[in-house]
Amino acid sequence: MVEEIPLPCARLGTRRVLAVHRFGTPGARPKAYLQAALHADETPGMLVAHHLIRLLRKATVTGEVVVVPVANPVGLAQVVEGTHVGRYALDGGGNFNRQFPDLTDAAAERLTGALGGDPVENVRLVRAALHAAHAGLTPVTEVAALRHALLGLALDADLVLDLHCDQEAVPHLYTGEALWPALSDVAGELGCEAVLLERDSGGTPFDEACSGPWRHLAGRFGSETPVPPGCAAATVELRGKADVSDTLAEADARALLRVLVRRGVVAGEAAPPPPACEATPLAGLERLTAPRPGVIAFHRVVGERVAPGDLVAEIVDPTAADLAQARTPLRAGVAGLVMARSNRRFAGMGELVASIAGREPLQRTGRGLLFD
Ligand SMILES: [Zn+2]
Numbered sequence: 001m002v003e004e005i006p007l008p009c010a011r012l013g014t015r016r017v018l019a020v021h022r023f024g025t026p027g028a029r030p031k032a033y034l035q036a037a038l039h040a041d042e043t044p045g046m047l048v049a050h051h052l053i054r055l056l057r058k059a060t061v062t063g064e065v066v067v068v069p070v071a072n073p074v075g076l077a078q079v080v081e082g083t084h085v086g087r088y089a090l091d092g093g094g095n096f097n098r099q100f101p102d103l104t105d106a107a108a109e110r111l112t113g114a115l116g117g118d119p120v121e122n123v124r125l126v127r128a129a130l131h132a133a134h135a136g137l138t139p140v141t142e143v144a145a146l147r148h149a150l151l152g153l154a155l156d157a158d159l160v161l162d163l164h165c166d167q168e169a170v171p172h173l174y175t176g177e178a179l180w181p182a183l184s185d186v187a188g189e190l191g192c193e194a195v196l197l198e199r200d201s202g203g204t205p206f207d208e209a210c211s212g213p214w215r216h217l218a219g220r221f222g223s224e225t226p227v228p229p230g231c232a233a234a235t236v237e238l239r240g241k242a243d244v245s246d247t248l249a250e251a252d253a254r255a256l257l258r259v260l261v262r263r264g265v266v267a268g269e270a271a272p273p274p275p276a277c278e279a280t281p282l283a284g285l286e287r288l289t290a291p292r293p294g295v296i297a298f299h300r301v302v303g304e305r306v307a308p309g310d311l312v313a314e315i316v317d318p319t320a321a322d323l324a325q326a327r328t329p330l331r332a333g334v335a336g337l338v339m340a341r342s343n344r345r346f347a348g349m350g351e352l353v354a355s356i357a358g359r360e361p362l363q364r365t366g367r368g369l370l371f372d
Pocket of ligand 1: 038042164165
């Protein structure tokens with residue numbers, strides 16, 4: 001079944017909708033929610049969603065699956081002189097994958113005195129409280145309405161996968177520390193080469209708006225009234241922006257279907273998942289930025305392992321009078337995996353050039369400077 005959820009008319013003469021593909025019985029458990037292209041210029045997940053929808057039509061869904069293959073029709077329309085601007089809202093609404101509502105406080109108000117000693121019953125109560133908290137919000141812009149609609153579709157799911165991509169990257173995944181290794185099947189199936197863990201990455205991205213309230217509520221109400229982690233959510237980075245093909249997308253969709261089978265959402269049998277890569281702290285991600293503007297000449301590709309001091313790229317200033325000063329080396333400061341790099345070949349001062357997933361936390365933290 002395909003449902004269309006209308007977004008509010010933000011400009012006279014426009015009408016945008018979210019297309020929602022539904023499988024199984026509403027309310028059946030477990031529930032999985034998958035969406036693609038919340039950053040509207042991140043195309044790989046759209047084709048994966050297409051293949052997954054095709055596979056789900058032939059499958060027996062015993063739980064419930066909700067797939068939103070185009071999560072951001074607002075951003076999809078943002079083409080400026082031929083260039084797609086899909087990461088930030090041009091109306092000033094910010095990064096499309098930040099500022100999702102945090103429902104914790106409003107849910108906690110409703111749950112005070114209501115929770116008991118039965119964790120299963122508490123899951124039901126928390127889901128109802130989250131729905132009520134969500135219903136109590138009135139978004140006042142089109143982008144806020146988009147965020148509100150997406151959260152409303154996902155907030156009661158057992159599993160939430162938000163399909164993104166980087167600029168150029170190996171497959172990787174962001175999730176909460178508390179959800180690892182519970183999500184190692186997803187990482188193993190998708191062949192993730194890096195898994196970045198953080199307690200709160202900051203800015204309330206979609207996955208944390210879904211999973212965060214459970215952890216926060218568990219902390220507030222204590223062990224007498226246990227609140228289990230009722231929603232496992234992750235941001236999945238399906239390689240780079242140009243890694244879009246039926247071959248890759250069908251393989252990814254089949255991997256996701258195996259996850260759904262193994263988790264009891266879809267009927268069938270699946271072999272144990274391939275082992276997942278080692279998870280590293282998001283705070284261990286080294287961001288190599290350009291200290292001066294220039295042409296980016298890469299010396300490493302994504303997926304390579306580097307040691308401290310290894311040359312990853314040079315920033316070349318072709319205007320330099322002294323050729324000895326024309327090249328600025330960017331060297332790895334940590335041992336790790338070249339997880340992602342810019343898909344541009346020119347950098348302005350301070351712009352991100354490459355990211356290295358290292359094991360030890362660095363000073364910087366959060367998702368602030370990412371291509372996620
Ligand atoms: Zn993204």
